[in-house]
């Protein structure tokens with residue numbers, strides 16, 4: 001089940017060190033339609049995932065599939081432009097492989113972004129939601145990326161998840177958004193396997209269990225990052241209102257999801273840049 005060892009993560013981290021002059025402490029994973037943020041990275045060293053040993057490759061439109069290392073707001077960053085999802089047919093260990101590599105590299109904070117369907121009736125397409133907590137529905141039915149042998153050098157067998165999304169980074173995001181006049185919704189992200197969008201009955205179920213936004217990524221990456229002691233932060237771009245009644249004239253399409261990304265990018269970029277500019281405030285004390 002767990003086909004990688006600590007030596008594999010360290011070997012790939014060393015490979016990446018040999019191909020970049022940067023040693024970032026902060027990493028980003030950019031979701032569907034949101035990969036434009038990587039274009040803002042200054043003086044980048046770019047490694048296509050296909051050139052990095054063992055790195056999973058994305059097959060989805062809207063996911064560029066390259067690692068961009070460089071500077072943003074004067075801070076070194078590791079940016080994964082595009083991600084791989086469980087529904088693409090890889091194991092949870094494969095899709096989360098880069099997380100432990102970045103940890104072995106020296107990264108200590110992971111910023112996750114995704115496109116998500118809005119479950120909370122007060123959310124509108126184009127909104128940005130701060131992820132306060134998550135429901136890993138795929139994990140609850142028995143597919144957790146931390147299953148299999150546990151290497152205690154990486155993290156504990158039974159990791160606490162009572163504060164998965166870092167409080168200081170959440171407070172920083174709220175302050176940055178407020179000062180910039182950006183409405184920042186807050187809520188619970190539920191991670192499903194996909195690739196089918198939810199039925200209306202599933203949408204009502206997800207709302208009933210306390211979720212505000214639904215998507216097909218993020219939860220596994222967050223678990224693995226927290227397990228190995230990283231700070232975790234997440235923003236969802238609400239690309240569509242999830243359809244909660246049958247026979248609706250509306251449908252959910254990938255095109256709609258990618259299009260809404262264009263409205264969301266400037267807001268997310270402003271929040272994330274603002275956070276990087278004040279990073280030391282959040283991570284010290």
Ligand code: HPA
Nearest residue numbers: 115116117214215216257
């Ligand atoms: N459901 C699941 N994943 C999504 C959605 C959705 O409605 N929108 C964007 N990603």
